[in-house]
Amino acid sequence: MSEQHISTKALHAGHDTTQTLGTRAVPIYQSTSYVFNDTDHAANLFSLAELGFIYTRLNNPTNDILQNRLAAIEGGIGAVVFASGTSAISTGLLTLLKAGDHIVASSSLYGGTYNLLNVTLPRLGITTTFVDASDASNFETAVQDNTRAFFVESLGNPKLDVLDLEAISKQAKAAKVPFIVDNTVATPALLNPIKHGADIVIHSLTKYIGGQGNSLGGVIVDAGNFDWANGNFPEFTEPSAGYHGLVYHEALGNASYTFKLILEGLRDFGGALSPFNAFQIIQGLETLTVRIKKHSENALELAQWLEGREEVAWVNYPGLESSPYKALADKYLPKGQSGIVTFGIKGGFEAAKKFTDATEVFSLLANIGDTKSLIIHPASTTHQQLTAEQQADAGVGQDLIRLSVGIEDINDLKSDLENAFKSL
Ligand SMILES: Cc1ncc(COP(=O)(O)O)c(C=O)c1O
Known part of the structure; x- marks a missing residue:
């Protein structure tokens, strides 16, 4: 079968009705936790020998359908949902960066994100140089030895500047850093940044995707293209103290970032999306x-x-x-x-x-x-x-x-x- 169009994926992707007792609508699994078959099963889930549900802070069947649907729509290999767009942005950056790292960001950003980068992250030792993103060469000029990410909004809120994503993506590749694009205002129905070189796409689901002004949510979609073993990201290539010595890149390859977002980002920062909100956002996504x-x-x-x-x-x-x-x-x-x-x-x-x-x-x-x-x-x-x-x-x-x-x-x-x- 040929690749489906976005309007079809928005209605069907990620939902195998045989796994939900035939329900045509995606059900709300309003449960904090999941019964293990026995202690061996539980041990296998915790060690990642087997994948499955453990606790809703990490994953949940309703959230999982939303994640898989959004990954399919944006053209990523995986997605992780969060309690809000802001939670997605902060957890996404903190899963990637450490004290001493540096971001190059467009100066035309949603005010909350600007504040996170300008005031809050510097308190943790992560600094940002803001640039006029209308000229992609400004990114190259701002790169430092410790630069570890580029961050932009595809359609800036509220400046409404449309960025030349392909030109900025070239600069990110040259700097060997992931190109992170907040695609909230444009939406995946109008623009898929991964097709234009983005490595990580973020949305506030609170906006057009939910669409009815009733539920907060956020998502990070991982393109699966970024080379985490390029020397700039030892947390992906050395044993993780945070997950009993797991070497992310060795064990999980191009899905390393997606898993790190769940295993460390959601586990440690706790910004999980409520399954009820996931359900509401799915209703919105279907008509996006x-x-x-x-x-x-x-x-x-x-x-x-x-x-x-x-x-x-x-x-x-x-x-x-x-x-x-x-x-x-x-x-x-x-x-x-x-x-x-x-x-x-x-x-x-x-x-x-x-x-x-x-x-x-x-x-x-x-x-x-x-x-x-x-x-x-x-x-x-x-x-x-x-x-x-x-x-x-x-x-x-x-x-x-x-x-x-x-x-x-x-x-x-x-x-x-x-x-x-x-x-x-
Ligand atoms: C472009 C953009 N990104 C992120 C956010 C933050 O999303 P949330 O309010 O869901 O935390 C907003 C909120 O207005 C936004 O406009």
Whole structure:
């Protein structure tokens, strides 16, 4: 059978109905632990001589179906789910890095991730150089002897910069470090970073994949291509003190990182996804391709409409002809550019706040990727803790309003914004 398309995989991949009593829907296995056949069986599971379920902090049958489905959709060899996107990012990095290591990252990142790299990880001795990712050669310039990872967002939140993943991946290969791509805003329905050279793909499942604004979750997908034995990662090639002398690369080959995320990352940091949330996220994932098409259509139409408004100073959406990222969007996001639109309002900070307070269909809240339309003024909320320079690097001006365009009727969205303009 030929390789299935993403919309088919989103409904079927990872679920063998003969293993779930024939249930057509993926069941929720709401159990913390699993009965062993006998002590030998238990010993084999703990020593990895046999694979199976031990404890839900490490794995769970519902979570496992979600993991296998996401790996299939992103084109990876394995995936591990987490309690949130942030848990996926922090555990993913801490499983890979140690004190003294260095990251090169795009400066255009979700504010929480920026803070993790800029403030929290340095406290543990892991530092980051932030670069303007629109020029891939900036990554090469920032590489140090101790650089061990590149980190970017394929479609930056909220700058909406589309990155040239292939060019950055070349720099990562030259530096012999894994290229980690947060693909949350683009979604796997519009872009598969592994096809463009990513080694590790991360998602906040809280956003478009869950899609209904009801459950937090995160995932790391491992492409299985990175050479952990290249000399830069002794934790993969020397006996692990954390797992009774296991030499990951020898025992697990290209699945080393996936297993390390479970055996050490989830075991030690504990950011496991609740099976109930996994179930909810599976419901969302099944309709992702249909929803993201509508999100993208509504966002493009609204961005074009905003461009024609005299109250608006500028509009940023990668699908607009006026966008500096249009050529990259044509290459990397030809099926649609997702649902986030940002624009600047004439009148700056105060006008932006007033406008944001006046919408009714657009809910004022700190999330993206819901079926319902959302609005926020980042300078006074999500990005308020950054300096003016950091805000500028992240693409957050005082006048910027971020819309997460939902799948409502486009005319209702336009009239809601029309009313908010009238309130100014
Ligand atoms: C691009 C991106 N990555 C990661 C996260 C963090 O995800 P979570 O809120 O699920 O922890 C967010 C949250 O807004 C995000 O926008």
